[in-house]
Amino acid sequence: MAPLRDTYFELIKQFPLRPLRNEKDLDQASKIVDRLAVRKSLDRAERDYLDVLSELIGRFEDQHYEIEPLPDGEMLRFLIEQSGRPQVHLARATGIANSTISAVLSGKRDLTRQQVMKLSAYFHVDPGVFLVPAMVDS
Secondary structure, three states: OOOOOOOOHHHHHHOOOOOOOHHHHHHHHHHHHHHHOOOOOOOOHHHHHHHHHHHHHHHHHHHHHHOOOOHHHHHHHHHHHHHHHOHHHHHHHHOOOOOHHHHHHHOOOOOHHHHHHHHHHHHHHOOOHOOOOOOOOO
């Protein structure tokens, strides 16, 4: 009986798990993650490797790429689109008037703290995604 191959060590040989130091490291790591992510099934060792490599990519991106916060309306639009549910469903589920949601989406109105709490609970996100300092025109 042939021994089971150890996919974890095969992956380590291709790309060792160590801190990513530059764009070349990031590019190589991303290619491996992309290759593993599209496979229909992964064994436990491959899943473990993918989890750790994804964390390393995330850490590198957090340190090297600043993500601009989105205004309330843009964040809300994104979350509504991702949910696949219509705006009217959001209004009914949160108790926030549909007209208020429309005003936020069009940038005519900001969310109140109470609305932020309702929306974060509905979408299962941290309330901080909505708490962006107001943009000041220069």
